[in-house]
Amino acid sequence: MSTQNLTLVQAVRDGMKTEMERDDDVVVLGEDVGKNGGVFRATEGLYEEFGEDRVIDTPLAEAGIVGTAIGMAAYGMKPVPEIQFSGFMYPAFDQIVSHAARLRTRSRGRFTVPMTLRAPYGGGIRAPEHHSESKEAFYTHEAGLQVVVPSTPHDAKGLLSASIRDPDPVVFLEPKLIYRAFREEVPDDDYTVELGEAAVRRDGTDVSVFTWGAMTRPTLEAAENLEGEIDVEVVDLRTLSPMDWDSIVESFKKTGRAAVVHEAPKTGGLGAEIAATIQEEALLYQEAPVKRITGFDTPFPLYALEDYYMPEAHRIEDGIREAVEF
Structure with a gap:
């Protein structure tokens, strides 16, 4: 091909x-x-x-x-x-x-x-x-x-x-x-990627990190930076509705810890929905609270302040450590 x-x-x-x-x-x-x-x-x-x-x-x-x-x-x-x-x-x-x-x-x-x-x-x-x-x-x-x-x-x-x-x-x-x-x-040929299926971008055993879109790259960078310290699994959701709940729960049951990374504001964001579903479906596997690493509950800032608003690799690393060290 x-x-x-x-x-x-x-x-x-x-x-x-x-x-x-x-x-x-x-x-x-x-x-x-x-x-x-x-x-x-x-x-x-x-x-x-x-x-x-x-x-x-x-x-x-x-x-x-x-x-x-x-x-x-x-x-x-x-x-x-x-x-x-x-x-x-x-x-x-x-x-x-x-x-x-x-x-x-x-x-x-x-x-x-x-x-x-x-x-x-x-x-x-x-x-x-x-x-x-x-x-x-x-x-x-x-x-x-x-x-x-x-x-x-x-x-x-x-x-x-x-x-x-x-x-x-x-x-x-x-x-x-x-x-x-x-x-x-x-x-070049036509092909499809099925809607409703997440992709595991990196296998890991210590913590599951769920993300999508532009946040996938800094999340993978954070996971690589933590190699040797924390074994991070990165799951790219790809489709947010329908959500691939089976993959989310399966990954969490393997690691017992989780973080969610998104650039949208924290309040009412999909990180909360993911955390709630983990509670409902896999509570007995849970070793720590689900950490949300997100944008802030403010209007999106202009120009250089974007760098402070959007999660970047170092902030994601810190959030992952919190999830693991609880």
């Missing part, structure tokens, strides 16, 4: 291209996704290849973009709308949770919404306000939505293809901090 050495954003583009070649019902729409190729160039070249009927430049109107995509999906198309930054999704929130998430239930299965809503998300690129939020927990709370966050180019393409082929709506959050941070061999 031939491969290409791609960045994550190139893998996203390749995933869209592959699915558009496979299925004429797949269309891309959003602000500047056509001739301009998108704010991060994730759709670069698609307009020239597939034309204006399948790569559609829209007005700056998030509710209109998502509402139009829902209508397309309900009547048989497979739209892939892009919101330029996840912090701009709020004007479309009603469309996402009141219509996309509920249409299958409200219509008793008559309609489904095979829509994949893409958005760059997370911090670390020194963007202005409303550009760096990590609000994935909003969407996991809504039954009927699937929430996907890739951490590698290979997974980005495979998860995006799986999302586009899925009959139900997916919120596909792309960690822009690692859009061009590294490259990986990605197959």
Whole structure:
């Protein structure tokens, strides 16, 4: 099988291209996704290849973009709308949770919404306000939505293809901090990475660390730095809804200790849900409280202060030590 050495954003583009070649019902729409190729160039070249009927430049109107995509999906198309930054999704929130998430239930299965809503998300690129939020927990709370966050180019393409082929709506959050941070061999052929399956990125016996998206790399760096002191297992969840609870519980039963790393605020974050489920499913294996290593309960800060807000390897190391030394 031939491969290409791609960045994550190139893998996203390749995933869209592959699915558009496979299925004429797949269309891309959003602000500047056509001739301009998108704010991060994730759709670069698609307009020239597939034309204006399948790569559609829209007005700056998030509710209109998502509402139009829902209508397309309900009547048989497979739209892939892009919101330029996840912090701009709020004007479309009603469309996402009141219509996309509920249409299958409200219509008793008559309609489904095979829509994949893409958005760059997370911090670390020194963007202005409303550009760096990590609000994935909003969407996991809504039954009927699937929430996907890739951490590698290979997974980005495979998860995006799986999302586009899925009959139900997916919120596909792309960690822009690692859009061009590294490259990986990605197959040219079409393939999928199954939704709802976590990946063990590093085996370990002393503590399980659960993370996703851009936080996977500093978590792995912290685990490597602790080698010889603490044997860290790193589990990349990849899909936040549905969550791979079996893998979480299985890993925790092996180690008896856990930490969760995410850049979203601590209060109401998914770290709390993971900790609660561990309590419910594996309490008798627990040797220490579950440590949450997260962003802070503040608005996302501007510019250099991002370095203090986002978990980085040294802060993750300290959190892992706390979980193990309790």
